[in-house]
Amino acid sequence: MTLVKTSYNRRSFLKTTTMAGGGLVLGFSWLASCKPEVQQQQVAEMPKEWFDLNGYLKIGDNGMVTIMSPNPEIGQNVKTSMPMIVAEELDVDWKDVIVKQAPLNTEIFSRQLAGGSQSIRQGWESLRMAGATAKHMLVAAAAQEWQVPASEITVSNGEISHKASGKRAHFGEMASAAAQLTVPEEVKLKEHKDFTIIGTSRKNVDGKKIVTGQPLYGLDVQKEGMLIAMIAHPPAFGMQLKSFDAEEAKSMPGIKDVFQMKTFEDDYNMSAFDNTAFKNLVVVVGETTWQVMQAKKALKVEWEQSPTQEAKMQIFGREMNVRFPEGLEGTEGHNETLAQQGKITQEVARKDGDPEAMFKKAAKIIERSYSCPFLAHNCMEPMNFFADVKADEATLIGPIQTPEIMEQSVSARLGLPLEKIDIQMTRMGGGFGRRLYGHFLTEAGVISQKMKSPIKLVYTREDDMSMGVYRPAYHAYYRAALDANNNLIAFHVRAGGIPESPLAANRFPAGAVDHYLAENWTVDSNITVGAFRAPRSNFIAGAEQSFLDEVAEAAGKDPIDFRLELLKKAQEKPVGENNDYEADRYAGVLELVRDKANWGQEKAGMHRGVSAYFCHNSYVAQVLDITMKDDKPTVEKVTAAIDCGIVVNPDAAKNLAEGGAVDGIGHAMYSGLTFKDGAPEQSNFDKYRLIRHSEAPKEIETYFVENGIDPTGLGEPPFPPIMGALANALYKATGTRHYHQPFITEKQVVG
Amino acid sequence: MATFNLKINGKTQEIEVDPSTPMLWVLRDHFQLVGTKYGCGIAQCGACTIHLGDNAVRSCQLPVSAVGEQEVTTIEGLSENGDHPVQKAWLEVDVPQCGYCQAGQIMTASAFLKSNPNPSDAEIESAMNGNICRCGTYTRIKKAVKMAANPDQS
Structure with missing residues (x-):
C-alpha cells in the first residue's frame, strides 16, 4: 500500500468545505450548463445538490460525480484519461462520472499546460491523491455515522459498505457529511493490481458532442454582441508595417473599425511563449466573418523591411538574448547554410574517448548528411480567441496550451491584475505545440479593450500558416567508424539548425560507443520557430535511425541485432556520464516489436524498415512495411511497441500511437514550408501537402510493454521514430536511401 | 444584401x-x-x-x-439523436482525437455510403481523400466507414 502526503492548500479548502456544508454549492445555472454532459452519459437524473470535496471533484446527492479535467485538451485525450485516474482512486463507477473542463486555477491545480507529453506523467500523483482524498473523507463520514472503525469500511463502484453491520450507502448519501470534514493529512493509494478503471479502455468523453457537431472549440464561441476581428500582418519575415489606407475597408458593410495595433508595449520583456515575428498589425473589426474577410482584402497596406532586432526573452525563468537579423531569407540560402555548417567543425557538446584517433585507424568509415525543412503546425482549427475586456476585468475563452503563462502576458498588456483575468479553456482543434505560443490572446485582448466590446479574433488559414512559429529547418551530419571485425568503434554527430539545433548529445548511441563526439550549431534567422510535436526529436530521431540502419548494413548485421548489441553494451558497461535513456527499456521495445512483427519472416514483395527512439520519457520501436506498385510505395502496415509504463486508457493510447505514426509518415514524406524573399511559398492546403487518407498505412498494430512503472506520456513519442522506419523501408523497397525531407521531392519516390 | x-x-x-x-x-x-x-x-x-x-x-x-x-x-441535422449509422460507428471505433475535422469526415462518409453502400477499401480511401485529419485518425475512419456499411459484420 502506498501512503502519500496530501498537498492541498488546506485553508482555501476549508473555505470551500464550509460553503459545501451550507448545502447547495452552486446554483441552478450551473446545473443547467451541465445538462448536455448528462445526456451524453445517458444518466437518468441530475442530483439536486452537489458537494465539493476538493477542487477536482464534486459529489451529487444521488451519487453522481463531477470530475474536473485540469489540463488543456488538444486531442491527446487527457479530458478522458486524467479523470479516469481520479475515478480509480475514488472507486466510483465510471458511468456515474460527468467530466468537465476545469477552470484555470493555480491554487488547486498544478501545471495546467499541454506540452512535452507531461500531463499524465506529472498529473499522476495529484490526480490519484484527489480521488483518494475524497474517498477517505466519504469513508470517514460513514464511519462517524455508523459508529464503526473506518478501517473496516470498504468502497466499490461508488458504494460504501461495512460488512459486519451490513450497513451500506452510496456516495451521495455521505457527500454532505464528508464535505464538512477536514482534509486528511495523509491518504492511502491503491495497489496497481487493484486498478479497475486504469488499464481499461474508456471512450472519449466528448465523443458524442464531436460526432453531432456541438460547440466545443474556440472558433465555436458566440456571445451576445460579439464582433469578429481579423488581423493583417507583413507578407514576409524581415518586413514590418509602414502605413495603411483603410478608407475603402471602413466603408464596407458591417465593418466597425480598422486600426493599427501593437501586440506588446515597446518596453515589454517577452516570454518565450509570446514569440511572434509581427508585433505591429492592422486590425479589421466587423459584424460577421465574411464581411471582415472581404474588408481585409480591401485594405491597402505598405510594408517595409525591418531592421535587425535583439530581444531579451524570458525562457523558463532564464533571460536570454534572441537575435532576429534583418533581411529577406529564402530556402535556397537556408539549404546552402545547412550544408555548409554541416561541413565545418562546431562547438563540442559531448566527447567520450578519442574519436579522431579511432576514425584514423578505422577499417570502414560511413559518412552521411540529413536535413529537413521548416514546417507549419497547421492545426485544423486556425488560431483564434474570444476576449471580453471591461474596465476592471477580462474574460478570454479559447484554445491555448499554456493558459497559466498567457494569463501573465495578457495581464501585463491590458494593465489588469492576474486575478481579474479569467481564461477559459475550450477543446482544441489540434495543438502540436503551436498553441503554446499565445500572442493571439494578447491580440484579442487589445482589440476587445479598444473596441469596448466582446470580440472573437479569427485567423484565416493563410494567416495561420504564414504568421510564423514553425518547426525549424534542421541538419545532421553523421560519421561512424567500424573496425576490421565490423564493430562500431567511433560515432560522430554534428547537428544544427536555423535557428535552433536538434542535437540531443546524451541520447543513444551516446553511452554505447567508447569514442563519441557530438557537435552543435545554430544560425540566427528572423523566421520565428517554436516547439512542434516532439521538438528536435521530430528530425534527429529519423536521421539517426536512418544512419544506424546504414551502419548496420555496412557492418553486415541485422538492424535490430545491431541496435541490441549497442544497447547491451550501454547497459552493462555504459560509456560517459549523463546518458539520457534506460538501455534495458530501450532494448525491450525493440525485442517486443521484433517478436510482434515477425521480424525476418516477411512475405515476398514486402519491404521493411525498423526504428526505435526514446524521447519525452517513453520508448517506441516501430516496424514499417512497404509494397511497391508501379514504382509507387504503399505503406501496408506499421507495428509499434511502446513502453510508457502503465497505460491508463489503452484504446485511446493506441489511437495516439496510430496518429503519431500517420503524422510522422506524412511529414517525412510530403510536408515542407519553403521561403522566397522572406515569404512562405505555401499558405494553404492547395500548396502545402499534408498526408491524406489514401497515403496512410493500411494497418497499424500497437503493443505495450507491461511493467507497472508509473505512466509517461504518449502525445509525442510515437511521432519521431517512424520517419526512420519509413526511410529504411523505402531503401529496401527502392534501393535508394532518402536523406532530405520531404522524401516526395526526391525523384526516386515519385517514380 | x-x-x-x-x-x-x-x-x-x-x-x-x-x-x-x-x-x-x-x-x-x-x-x-x-x-x-x-x-x-x-x-x-x-x-x-x-x-x-x-x-x-x-x-x-x-x-x-x-x-x-x-x-x-x-x-x-444528420440524425435526430446522433444515431446515424456513421455517427454510431464513429463512437464505437472511438475515432476522434482533437475531433475538429470529424464532422466533415462524417458528412463525406454518410453521403458516400448512400451512393455506394458496400464500398471496397480503395473506394473508401478515394472518397475520403479530400478530408484532411491532422491528427492522423485515417485508419480508424476507414474502420468506422466499413462498420457503418456493414454494422453486423464488425
Whole structure:
C-alpha cells in the first residue's frame, strides 16, 4: 500500500468545505450548463445538490460525480484519461462520472499546460491523491455515522459498505457529511493490481458532442454582441508595417473599425511563449466573418523591411538574448547554410574517448548528411480567441496550451491584475505545440479593450500558416567508424539548425560507443520557430535511425541485432556520464516489436524498415512495411511497441500511437514550408501537402510493454521514430536511401 | 444584401445576407450551426462538408445564392439523436482525437455510403481523400466507414 502526503492548500479548502456544508454549492445555472454532459452519459437524473470535496471533484446527492479535467485538451485525450485516474482512486463507477473542463486555477491545480507529453506523467500523483482524498473523507463520514472503525469500511463502484453491520450507502448519501470534514493529512493509494478503471479502455468523453457537431472549440464561441476581428500582418519575415489606407475597408458593410495595433508595449520583456515575428498589425473589426474577410482584402497596406532586432526573452525563468537579423531569407540560402555548417567543425557538446584517433585507424568509415525543412503546425482549427475586456476585468475563452503563462502576458498588456483575468479553456482543434505560443490572446485582448466590446479574433488559414512559429529547418551530419571485425568503434554527430539545433548529445548511441563526439550549431534567422510535436526529436530521431540502419548494413548485421548489441553494451558497461535513456527499456521495445512483427519472416514483395527512439520519457520501436506498385510505395502496415509504463486508457493510447505514426509518415514524406524573399511559398492546403487518407498505412498494430512503472506520456513519442522506419523501408523497397525531407521531392519516390 | 429562404435541416429559414456569402459562414455566423467547421476556405480540407440534397459539398465554396430550393443538411441535422449509422460507428471505433475535422469526415462518409453502400477499401480511401485529419485518425475512419456499411459484420 502506498501512503502519500496530501498537498492541498488546506485553508482555501476549508473555505470551500464550509460553503459545501451550507448545502447547495452552486446554483441552478450551473446545473443547467451541465445538462448536455448528462445526456451524453445517458444518466437518468441530475442530483439536486452537489458537494465539493476538493477542487477536482464534486459529489451529487444521488451519487453522481463531477470530475474536473485540469489540463488543456488538444486531442491527446487527457479530458478522458486524467479523470479516469481520479475515478480509480475514488472507486466510483465510471458511468456515474460527468467530466468537465476545469477552470484555470493555480491554487488547486498544478501545471495546467499541454506540452512535452507531461500531463499524465506529472498529473499522476495529484490526480490519484484527489480521488483518494475524497474517498477517505466519504469513508470517514460513514464511519462517524455508523459508529464503526473506518478501517473496516470498504468502497466499490461508488458504494460504501461495512460488512459486519451490513450497513451500506452510496456516495451521495455521505457527500454532505464528508464535505464538512477536514482534509486528511495523509491518504492511502491503491495497489496497481487493484486498478479497475486504469488499464481499461474508456471512450472519449466528448465523443458524442464531436460526432453531432456541438460547440466545443474556440472558433465555436458566440456571445451576445460579439464582433469578429481579423488581423493583417507583413507578407514576409524581415518586413514590418509602414502605413495603411483603410478608407475603402471602413466603408464596407458591417465593418466597425480598422486600426493599427501593437501586440506588446515597446518596453515589454517577452516570454518565450509570446514569440511572434509581427508585433505591429492592422486590425479589421466587423459584424460577421465574411464581411471582415472581404474588408481585409480591401485594405491597402505598405510594408517595409525591418531592421535587425535583439530581444531579451524570458525562457523558463532564464533571460536570454534572441537575435532576429534583418533581411529577406529564402530556402535556397537556408539549404546552402545547412550544408555548409554541416561541413565545418562546431562547438563540442559531448566527447567520450578519442574519436579522431579511432576514425584514423578505422577499417570502414560511413559518412552521411540529413536535413529537413521548416514546417507549419497547421492545426485544423486556425488560431483564434474570444476576449471580453471591461474596465476592471477580462474574460478570454479559447484554445491555448499554456493558459497559466498567457494569463501573465495578457495581464501585463491590458494593465489588469492576474486575478481579474479569467481564461477559459475550450477543446482544441489540434495543438502540436503551436498553441503554446499565445500572442493571439494578447491580440484579442487589445482589440476587445479598444473596441469596448466582446470580440472573437479569427485567423484565416493563410494567416495561420504564414504568421510564423514553425518547426525549424534542421541538419545532421553523421560519421561512424567500424573496425576490421565490423564493430562500431567511433560515432560522430554534428547537428544544427536555423535557428535552433536538434542535437540531443546524451541520447543513444551516446553511452554505447567508447569514442563519441557530438557537435552543435545554430544560425540566427528572423523566421520565428517554436516547439512542434516532439521538438528536435521530430528530425534527429529519423536521421539517426536512418544512419544506424546504414551502419548496420555496412557492418553486415541485422538492424535490430545491431541496435541490441549497442544497447547491451550501454547497459552493462555504459560509456560517459549523463546518458539520457534506460538501455534495458530501450532494448525491450525493440525485442517486443521484433517478436510482434515477425521480424525476418516477411512475405515476398514486402519491404521493411525498423526504428526505435526514446524521447519525452517513453520508448517506441516501430516496424514499417512497404509494397511497391508501379514504382509507387504503399505503406501496408506499421507495428509499434511502446513502453510508457502503465497505460491508463489503452484504446485511446493506441489511437495516439496510430496518429503519431500517420503524422510522422506524412511529414517525412510530403510536408515542407519553403521561403522566397522572406515569404512562405505555401499558405494553404492547395500548396502545402499534408498526408491524406489514401497515403496512410493500411494497418497499424500497437503493443505495450507491461511493467507497472508509473505512466509517461504518449502525445509525442510515437511521432519521431517512424520517419526512420519509413526511410529504411523505402531503401529496401527502392534501393535508394532518402536523406532530405520531404522524401516526395526526391525523384526516386515519385517514380 | 438579398433575402433567401433556405431549407436547413428540415426547417425553412429566412435570411438577409450578401449573396456571395459562403454557406459555411451563413451556417456558423447567422444560424449558430457551428458543427460545420472552417479549415481552409478553399475546398482543400473538407472540414466544412455539408449535404446539398444527397451530395457532399464544401460549404466554404458554396455561395448562399447558389443553394436555391435544395435541402441543406449539416452535422447537427444528420440524425435526430446522433444515431446515424456513421455517427454510431464513429463512437464505437472511438475515432476522434482533437475531433475538429470529424464532422466533415462524417458528412463525406454518410453521403458516400448512400451512393455506394458496400464500398471496397480503395473506394473508401478515394472518397475520403479530400478530408484532411491532422491528427492522423485515417485508419480508424476507414474502420468506422466499413462498420457503418456493414454494422453486423464488425
